[in-house]
Amino acid sequence: xxxxxxxxxxxEVSQLKPKKETIAFLLNYSKALRVIDCDPLKFETxxx
Numbered sequence: 764x765x766x767x768x769x770x771x772x773x774x775e776v777s778q779l780k781p782k783k784e785t786i787a788f789l790l791n792y793s794k795a796l797r798v799i800d801c802d803p804l805k806f807e808t809x810x811x
Contacts, residue, residue, distance in 0.1 A: 791811075792809075795811045796808075796810075797809075797810060
C-alpha cells in the first residue's frame, strides 16, 4: 500500500487546479453539513 501513495511528485500536485465552481460547491456543502454525535450513532444532515 505505501508504494501507491509515495510515487506522487510535488510537480503533479502543483498541477491540480480545480474550477471555481468545484471549490464553491465543496465549501457550500461543508457549511450545510451537520453531524450529530449520539453515542454510538452519528447522524449526518444537510441543511439545504
